[in-house]
Amino acid sequence: MSDPATSAAAGRDGTGDDRDAVATRNHPAAARGDPLVSVRDLRTYYDERTVLSRSPPVKAVDGVSLDLFEGETLGLVGESGCGKTTFGRTLVGLEDATGGTVEVEGRDVTDGGDADWQRRVGMVFQDPDESLNDRQTVGQIVREPLEAQGWPRLSVAVEGVPEATVSGSGPVVGGRVERGVGATADAGSSTGTADAQTVTGDPEDGPDLTVSLGRGTPEVSVRERLPLTADDVTVSVDRGERPTVSVRVEKSVAELRRDRAEELLARVGLSEEHVRRYPHQFSGGQRQRVGIARALALEPDFLVLDEPVSALDVSVQARIINLLEEIQDDLGLTYLFIAHDLSVVRHIADRVAVMYLGNVVELGPTESVFDDPRHPYTLSLLSAIPGSGSPWDGERVTLRGTPPSPRDPPSGCPFATRCPAKIRPDDPDLPEDTWRALDELRVVFRTRARSEDSVVERARALVGLPVDAEAIDDAVADLFGDGDLPPAVAPVVDEAVALAKGGDDRAAADRLREAFGSRCDDEAPDAYATGDGDRESRCLRCEDDYRGVAETVADRER
Numbered sequence: 001m002s003d004p005a006t007s008a009a010a011g012r013d014g015t016g017d018d019r020d021a022v023a024t025r026n027h028p029a030a031a032r033g034d035p036l037v038s039v040r041d042l043r044t045y046y047d048e049r050t051v052l053s054r055s056p057p058v059k060a061v062d063g064v065s066l067d068l069f070e071g072e073t074l075g076l077v078g079e080s081g082c083g084k085t086t087f088g089r090t091l092v093g094l095e096d097a098t099g100g101t102v103e104v105e106g107r108d109v110t111d112g113g114d115a116d117w118q119r120r121v122g123m124v125f126q127d128p129d130e131s132l133n134d135r136q137t138v139g140q141i142v143r144e145p146l147e148a149q150g151w152p153r154l155s156v157a158v159e160g161v162p163e164a165t166v167s168g169s170g171p172v173v174g175g176r177v178e179r180g181v182g183a184t185a186d187a188g189s190s191t192g193t194a195d196a197q198t199v200t201g202d203p204e205d206g207p208d209l210t211v212s213l214g215r216g217t218p219e220v221s222v223r224e225r226l227p228l229t230a231d232d233v234t235v236s237v238d239r240g241e242r243p244t245v246s247v248r249v250e251k252s253v254a255e256l257r258r259d260r261a262e263e264l265l266a267r268v269g270l271s272e273e274h275v276r277r278y279p280h281q282f283s284g285g286q287r288q289r290v291g292i293a294r295a296l297a298l299e300p301d302f303l304v305l306d307e308p309v310s311a312l313d314v315s316v317q318a319r320i321i322n323l324l325e326e327i328q329d330d331l332g333l334t335y336l337f338i339a340h341d342l343s344v345v346r347h348i349a350d351r352v353a354v355m356y357l358g359n360v361v362e363l364g365p366t367e368s369v370f371d372d373p374r375h376p377y378t379l380s381l382l383s384a385i386p387g388s389g390s391p392w393d394g395e396r397v398t399l400r401g402t403p404p405s406p407r408d409p410p411s412g413c414p415f416a417t418r419c420p421a422k423i424r425p426d427d428p429d430l431p432e433d434t435w436r437a438l439d440e441l442r443v444v445f446r447t448r449a450r451s452e453d454s455v456v457e458r459a460r461a462l463v464g465l466p467v468d469a470e471a472i473d474d475a476v477a478d479l480f481g482d483g484d485l486p487p488a489v490a491p492v493v494d495e496a497v498a499l500a501k502g503g504d505d506r507a508a509a510d511r512l513r514e515a516f517g518s519r520c521d522d523e524a525p526d527a528y529a530t531g532d533g534d535r536e537s538r539c540l541r542c543e544d545d546y547r548g549v550a551e552t553v554a555d556r557e558r
């Protein structure tokens with residue numbers, strides 16, 4: 001796997017020209033305040049049951065709890081299908097949560113219907129080809145969210161009087177403006193002037209327009225980042241006990257949207273002339289820039305970046321990552337950065353969450369997790385990156401088999417069926433190879449139990465004939481070889497094999513679990529605090545009684 005950060009730092013032509021190099025990341029998010037987003041026990045299941053199909057739901061996200069802090073980048077990594085995209089989509093309201101909560105600054109937004117949150121989140125998708133409509137110009141694509149949300153609705157604050165009525169035309173939100181909590185002077189006091197008022201409209205990021213009423217001509221100031229200047233705004237005042245302030249914006253809504261789209265395209269490194277072009281006229285990197293501009297349209301606070309550079313060439317990846325970092329620094333955004341490429345995540349993320357089968361199994365500051373993984377799944381992912389710098393100096397840890405189906409996850413630790421550091425029971429005392437073979441045989445029975453039998457197999461089972469007996473014998477021979485099984489093992493394996501040949505694979509798996517199962521098969525681990533308390537790992541090996549993950553895996557892999 002190539003490392004875009006390293007490749008780019010060397011310069012495209014290998015001269016060391018670092019124009020495209022990714023700058024070193026050092027985020028202040030480590031000094032965390034209150035979370036922006038708090039996720040608790042979030043579950044998102046895809047239930048496709050119909051009258052004809054009774055398969056259980058896909059538990060794509062199955063009990064995730066974590067916080068996202070303002071201004072940080074949280075990397076989310078894990079194998080394909082572990083639920084990363086579904087998690088991101090649920091946070092932005094594109095999927096309905098089955099259970100649990102998503103809170104933003106303490107407000108429950110789980111049901112996706114919170115209009116304020118809808119404006120404050122954006123998503124950048126992996127494949128710009130699929131996410132951009134080829135029949136729209138780039139200008140239309142970027143304007144689309146503005147149109148959908150009725151942007152702009154300009155809020156107005158009036159300074160210098162305790163109360164005022166604002167009447168507006170076009171995009172100005174009118175209404176009554178009262179002295180707000182932020183007022184520094186009491187209207188009834190001898191000084192008699194209030195300095196600040198609550199704002200009509202949506203004051204989330206402060207007022208868009210501020211009108212200062214003194215004795216002379218009213219003064220107007222415009223919030224930064226709006227495609228407006230004070231010259232575009234005309235104000236007239238009807239003075240009285242409560243003045244009426246009429247605010248008129250001289251640009252039309254359509255003009256404001258066009259200007260905003262141009263500004264956004266400039267922000268992502270495209271130019272005015274690109275507005276009228278179509279996505280197919282751009283390179284992959286440029287199309288992703290368009291996707292980013294669109295995600296920024298409504299001035300979000302939080303972006304879900306779903307594999308934003310995976311579909312791009314390595315040199316282009318570095319430039320897009322630089323752009324995302326610049327934008328984050330300028331606008332103070334919070335990112336959830338979904339990726340399967342750990343080198344990219346190591347570079348961009350302040351903290352990393354490792355996901356497996358719908359669960360976050362490890363979470364912590366990126367460097368700390370990379371230097372000292374405390375979950376065996378994280379260890380196995382890191383062992384696959386050459387030169388990852390992690391203290392793991394052994395061979396790549398190859399996991400057995402494939403992840404269990406999210407329709408039928410294991411009942412204990414979700415990783416137990418593949419874990420290279422699985423806790424072994426004290427009794428019986430068996431060699432590691434035998435434990436591993438027993439675990440794998442259980443996986444064989446579980447997989448068979450899950451898969452749809454062919455019509456012939458079902459018919460054979462119905463009339464009591466052995467089911468696919470040869471395949472079962474082959475599996476046992478492959479796993480245990482030709483030698484004799486240890487006395488503590490042989491009778492149980494024979495029993496399980498007989499159950500499977502009788503057509504009951506689930507009972508066969510259960511028999512092995514009953515005789516040789518460990519805590520990991522029965523207990524879904526809680527999140528244990530590790531590191532300096534700023535990390536967590538869902539692995540029972542975090543308990544004091546057990547050897548550490550890396551030591552155990554090193555021993556077993558030897």
Ligand SMILES: Nc1ncnc2c1ncn2[C@@H]1O[C@H](COP(=O)(O)OP(=O)(O)OP(=O)(O)O)[C@@H](O)[C@H]1O
Nearest residue numbers: 046058060078079080081082083084085086087406
């Ligand atoms: N709309 C859907 N309907 C049914 N199942 C779905 C749907 N979307 C995703 N899934 C399933 O949910 C599980 C999690 O998928 P998801 O795309 O969230 O994983 P991922 O980690 O993002 O994978 P990838 O890296 O391949 O995108 C997978 O088993 C997937 O097949």
